Amino acid sequence: MEWTLAHPLHDVDDIVEMADSVFGQEADGILTRDRNVFRKNVTIASTVQLFDKGREFLAVCRNWDEMRLLGYCWFDRGGYTTYANEEISNAKFHHVDLSLPAKTRVRLINQMIDQHILWASTWNIPVICSTSIRAEHNAFMKIHQKRGFTVNGSYAWIRTENAIKDLK
Secondary structure (H helix, E strand, O other): OEEEEOOOOOOHHHHHHHHHHHHHHHHOOOOOOOHHHHHHHHHHHHHHHHHOOOOEEEEEEEEOOOOEEEEEEEEEOOEOOOOOOOOEEEEEEEEEOOOOOHHHHHHHHHHHHHHHHHHHHHOOOOEEEEEOOOOOOHHHHHHHHHOOOEEEOOEEEEEHHHHHHHHO
């Protein structure tokens, strides 16, 4: 398994396929999914990050022997609450192949969290937030809680300076 920044020519189709086929049904009945809209947004984000690594972070984990996508994570910046001036980096996605063993999925999620912390720290973003719309989000939130995040429902957040201490 190896993590790399997502590339617009090599990773977009696999990201779109995983998001839609494995996790897309979470939005059914609420939003009308459109693979082309998602493909456009993944392509733009992966292209922009080639030139501006501080704008968004989109990375993939692959089993290179099989060229199989095991998971991907996507974080942005520029989030703010209505009651504070501190910037927040929001996790857009933490997606893993659900056919992987549970231990592997947990390891991948922890690696995604590590990357979020390191990216936010590198770009001086003071707060990290991770959310879930999945019906079953308890295990995902529990991983964050074990990492020191404050968890409220399906929201987990932490000050980047506190999270980075745990990585050292």
